[in-house]
Amino acid sequence: MDGFAAFGIVGLTTAAVYAVIGSGLVLTYVTTGVFNFAHGAAGMMAAFAYWQLSAGWGWPVPVALAVVLLVLAPAFGLLAERALFGPAQRLGQAERLVMTVALLSGLIALARWVWDPNVPRPLPTFFAGRAPLRLGPATVTWHQGLTMVVAVAVAAGLWVLLHRTRTGAEMRATVDDRTLVVLAGGDPVRASRAAWILGTQLAALGGILIAPTVTLDAAQLSLLIVSAYTAAVFGRLRSLPLTFLGAAVVGCTESYLTGYLPQNAYLPGLRLAAPALLLFLALLAFPHRRLRGSDERAGRAPVPAWRGTALLAAAIVAAGTVLAAVLGEGDLVTYGPVFSLGLVALSYVPLAGYAGQISLCQLSMAGVGAVVWAHLGADGAWWALGAAVAVAALAGALVALPALRLSGVYLALGTAAFAVVLDRWIFTLPSFEVLGVRIALFDQGSVELAGPRLFGHRLDGGAELMVLAAVCLALATVAVAALRRSRYGRRLVALRDSEAAYATLGGGLLVAKVAVFALSAGIAGLGGALYGMQLRSVTADQFSLVAGLPVFLVAVIGGLGAIGCGLFTGTAYIGPVNLLVALAPGSQNLVALLPGLAGLGLARNPDGLIPAMRAGVRRLAQGLTARRGESEVPVEWWGVRRPWRPEDGEVLARGIAGS
Amino acid sequence: MNVLELRGVRAAHDGITVLHGVDLTAAAGRVTALLGPNGAGKTTTLRVAAGVHPASGGRVLLGGRDATGADPRALARAGVRLIPEGRGVFPNLTVRDNLLMMTRTGRTREEIEEAAFARFPVLARCAARHAGTLSGGEQQMLALARGLATDPAVLLLDELSMGLAPLVVARLYEQVAEIARQGVAVLVVEQFAAAVLGVADRAAVLVRGRVAWRGRPDDGLRAELSALYLGSPR
Ligand SMILES: Nc1ncnc2c1ncn2[C@@H]1O[C@H](COP(=O)(O)OP(=O)(O)O)[C@@H](O)[C@H]1O
Numbered sequence: 001m002d003g004f005a006a007f008g009i010v011g012l013t014t015a016a017v018y019a020v021i022g023s024g025l026v027l028t029y030v031t032t033g034v035f036n037f038a039h040g041a042a043g044m045m046a047a048f049a050y051w052q053l054s055a056g057w058g059w060p061v062p063v064a065l066a067v068v069l070l071v072l073a074p075a076f077g078l079l080a081e082r083a084l085f086g087p088a089q090r091l092g093q094a095e096r097l098v099m100t101v102a103l104l105s106g107l108i109a110l111a112r113w114v115w116d117p118n119v120p121r122p123l124p125t126f127f128a129g130r131a132p133l134r135l136g137p138a139t140v141t142w143h144q145g146l147t148m149v150v151a152v153a154v155a156a157g158l159w160v161l162l163h164r165t166r167t168g169a170e171m172r173a174t175v176d177d178r179t180l181v182v183l184a185g186g187d188p189v190r191a192s193r194a195a196w197i198l199g200t201q202l203a204a205l206g207g208i209l210i211a212p213t214v215t216l217d218a219a220q221l222s223l224l225i226v227s228a229y230t231a232a233v234f235g236r237l238r239s240l241p242l243t244f245l246g247a248a249v250v251g252c253t254e255s256y257l258t259g260y261l262p263q264n265a266y267l268p269g270l271r272l273a274a275p276a277l278l279l280f281l282a283l284l285a286f287p288h289r290r291l292r293g294s295d296e297r298a299g300r301a302p303v304p305a306w307r308g309t310a311l312l313a314a315a316i317v318a319a320g321t322v323l324a325a326v327l328g329e330g331d332l333v334t335y336g337p338v339f340s341l342g343l344v345a346l347s348y349v350p351l352a353g354y355a356g357q358i359s360l361c362q363l364s365m366a367g368v369g370a371v372v373w374a375h376l377g378a379d380g381a382w383w384a385l386g387a388a389v390a391v392a393a394l395a396g397a398l399v400a401l402p403a404l405r406l407s408g409v410y411l412a413l414g415t416a417a418f419a420v421v422l423d424r425w426i427f428t429l430p431s432f433e434v435l436g437v438r439i440a441l442f443d444q445g446s447v448e449l450a451g452p453r454l455f456g457h458r459l460d461g462g463a464e465l466m467v468l469a470a471v472c473l474a475l476a477t478v479a480v481a482a483l484r485r486s487r488y489g490r491r492l493v494a495l496r497d498s499e500a501a502y503a504t505l506g507g508g509l510l511v512a513k514v515a516v517f518a519l520s521a522g523i524a525g526l527g528g529a530l531y532g533m534q535l536r537s538v539t540a541d542q543f544s545l546v547a548g549l550p551v552f553l554v555a556v557i558g559g560l561g562a563i564g565c566g567l568f569t570g571t572a573y574i575g576p577v578n579l580l581v582a583l584a585p586g587s588q589n590l591v592a593l594l595p596g597l598a599g600l601g602l603a604r605n606p607d608g609l610i611p612a613m614r615a616g617v618r619r620l621a622q623g624l625t626a627r628r629g630e631s632e633v634p635v636e637w638w639g640v641r642r643p644w645r646p647e648d649g650e651v652l653a654r655g656i657a658g659s
Numbered sequence: 660m661n662v663l664e665l666r667g668v669r670a671a672h673d674g675i676t677v678l679h680g681v682d683l684t685a686a687a688g689r690v691t692a693l694l695g696p697n698g699a700g701k702t703t704t705l706r707v708a709a710g711v712h713p714a715s716g717g718r719v720l721l722g723g724r725d726a727t728g729a730d731p732r733a734l735a736r737a738g739v740r741l742i743p744e745g746r747g748v749f750p751n752l753t754v755r756d757n758l759l760m761m762t763r764t765g766r767t768r769e770e771i772e773e774a775a776f777a778r779f780p781v782l783a784r785c786a787a788r789h790a791g792t793l794s795g796g797e798q799q800m801l802a803l804a805r806g807l808a809t810d811p812a813v814l815l816l817d818e819l820s821m822g823l824a825p826l827v828v829a830r831l832y833e834q835v836a837e838i839a840r841q842g843v844a845v846l847v848v849e850q851f852a853a854a855v856l857g858v859a860d861r862a863a864v865l866v867r868g869r870v871a872w873r874g875r876p877d878d879g880l881r882a883e884l885s886a887l888y889l890g891s892p893r
């Protein structure tokens with residue numbers, strides 16, 4: 001019984017932290033409409049800053065606290081609002097989501113740069129010197145008590161602010177209708193700034209309260225966001241009391257799993273993955289009508305021409321061959337992933353670019369492909385590559401089933417939770433048997449991957465694998481282009497534009513979504529298998545959620561609707577990074593920041609760089625041939641005053657679906 | 660007296676001019692109707708008057724003083740109330756909080772609630788509900804209440820009747836007529852004239868960004884409108 005109470009106290013303390021962070025999340029969401037993936041990362045930065053001031057530089061605790069909570073956190077919130085989310089006001093939900101993902105990825109990179117992850121940074125708990133209080137069967141340390149008191153105070157303060165003051169009403173009104181706030185004489189800009197400042201302060205408070213009880217690690221602390229989101233989703237991102245209830249559920253689940261889970265090799269990961277699993281369940285259990293189809297602005301998904309596609313594919317193969325010929329063995333390992341990670345990025349094109357489903361677990365799917373190849377393809381049989389694709393596709397279909405209930409940012413959140421479950425639990429499992437089939441994963445460490453056999457010869461050298469990866473990327477690029485031109489591709493785009501309209505066209509939503517998830521997971525799985533072959537040996541860490549974020553960001557920067565996305569991402573992600581590092585050793589920290597920084601610039605160019613580059617080239621070409629721009633012909637005259645074009649049908653269908 | 664006067668107002672959307680010199684006045688104590696087909700520029704006209712859309716030419720006079728390009732918040736505090744197209748309410752706020760939002764115009768919360776609930780007793784009964792859960796008519800009442808409870812000098816109404824049953828519309832316009840009798844200058848935009856002609860003292864017809872007709876709402880207006888909507892020679 002004593003143990004039960006003790007674990008309860010620990011659980012409620014953790015819950016209090018989740019509640020503080022989660023309520024900051026709810027606050028920014030209800031007042032600005034931004035779904036902030038970087039909220040936990042802000043808390044992480046605050047925890048590091050607090051460590052720096054108090055432990056690092058030896059400032060007195062109250063001073064350090066005041067500086068972080070009253071100066072740094074508000075300044076950061078204000079900066080985020082002014083520089084990023086204010087200007088991003090016009091963008092769609094999806095673009096703003098990408099910006100917060102970029103901020104998350106960038107902050108992790110920044111923290112790792114400033115605070116070397118290999119140095120331990122212990123923080124003392126608050127009131128560490130005082131004897132714990134006894135409450136019946138349980139003992140409560142002063143730190144635990146303080147944490148819970150802070151949570152209750154935050155709850156009360158926020159409720160009064162939001163529901164009893166005009167400022168609070170104005171904050172909530174701003175997300176409904178900014179113009180209407182202005183018409184009532186209010187100031188929406190000031191309201192959203194207040195929300196960002198307060199939200200960041202709450203994240204900082206949570207980060208500082210939890211930091212002494214966990215290891216100070218940038219990624220782990222940033223992923224507190226998973227627990228905070230679980231709590232917030234319990235409250236449907238609106239209700240503060242339910243958010244606190246959700247936090248209690250998550251905190252106590254974690255704590256009791258620690259205490260009462262049977263001791264064996266399979267279950268420790270379950271405890272670590274529990275918040276993510278709960279998030280997944282909570283997302284499925286609560287309906288989210290407000291966000292469904294609320295995305296005002298879908299990116300472009302141009303229909304690729306055959307000639308351009310063929311040129312692109314040829315260019316990919318040629319690039320692979322040239323690189324294979326000129327690079328030494330060491331550089332081949334470094335630059336090899338250009339094409340294999342390119343495949344992972346390409347897998348976003350059908351899924352996110354065409355069907356509009358944002359998934360943050362594509363690199364995890366690549367991990368599935370790599371694992372399957374590692375175990376089945378050890379002797380280089382080609383069928384094993386097919387199996388890697390098939391198993392990854394199956395995993396993708398598995399994600400799709402729950403994802404049917406989710407869309408937009410909730411889908412991103414659900415797939416992120418799925419990736420965390422894989423990272424923390426599934427990928428860490430030792431091998432096990434299901435129905436007599438032995439299933440091995442990363443064998444709790446790393447797995448070795450060998451190349452496939454071709455005509456009795458093993459493709460094992462870096463050069464051969466590079467060409468193989470390039471050929472695979474070229475083929476997959478052609479396949480995705482063919483998909484876009486097919487009837488199914490047009491249906492996917494229609495699905496993205498309006499799910500409701502798609503359903504009225506008699507489309508089977510279930511089949512279409514499951515198929516596109518499976519297809520893109522298959523492409524990612526192929527990429528993962530090739531990536532693993534090139535690296536020879538991989539660990540689960542290389543396929544984690546955090547590792548996948550930069551790939552996603554670079555793909556978004558390239559433009560998710562363009563088939564060139566794969567090549568662009570591979571080149572942009574691997575190339576400059578390693579070149580810079582080679583030119584200026586020691587710059588790898590700066591380089592790790594780049595995808596995040598570039599993602600933040602998305603507000604300027606929401607369709608991505610590829611369409612912008614193509615438009616630039618086209619303008620140039622038009623200038624050279626001095627062709628006059630075609631004057632706009634109204635829709636009703638298409639096919640009459642100008643010839644009917646193949647793409648017109650789709651434009652019309654989309655117009656009808658969108659109206 | 661002309662409380663609101665637009666002189667040769669021009670305005671553009673994305674560089675395309677949609678108002679080509681609109682002259683329009685709204686006098687205290689009168690209901691002025693601005694009619695016209697879809698896309699004529701009626702909404703844009705009201706938005707320019709309320710300061711939320713910039714005028715690219717011409718002048719907006721408020722009580723004889725130049726208010727062109729003024730901050731919409733300052734205009735709101737000076738008594739210009741635009742009730743925008745659709746529902747001019749915050750759907751995720753309660754009815755009470757919707758009213759609370761109007762306190763920036765200088766009235767206290769109690770005064771506003773008293774005035775609003777006296778005019779629309781329905782609202783008092785659902786004061787704690789989220790505005791988004793109200794019926795269309797109730798939402799328009801709330802929007803009107805938000806506008807009326809704070810002593811407006813100019814009331815700009817954009818398609819109040821949209822999506823509402825004729826009986827509800829008639830009742831809303833009775834309220835509008837009454838507020839006008841208390842000395843407010845009311846400018847009403849409608850696409851379908853029948854809804855508003857019963858209460859309008861003056862009318863203007865906007866066609867493709869220009870005032871094509873103005874005068875008293877009588878037979879001349881009806882002929883003009885039927886020509887307009889039925890596509891007879893323009
Ligand atoms: N946000 C906008 N962006 C671009 N064009 C617009 C926008 N709003 C209105 N327009 C254009 O301005 C013209 C006038 O619109 P509006 O004032 O809404 O007309 P009305 O209210 O009379 O229907 C229309 O041609 C419309 O297409």
Ligand SMILES: [Mg+2]
Pocket residue numbers: 701702703744818
């Ligand atoms: Mg209009």
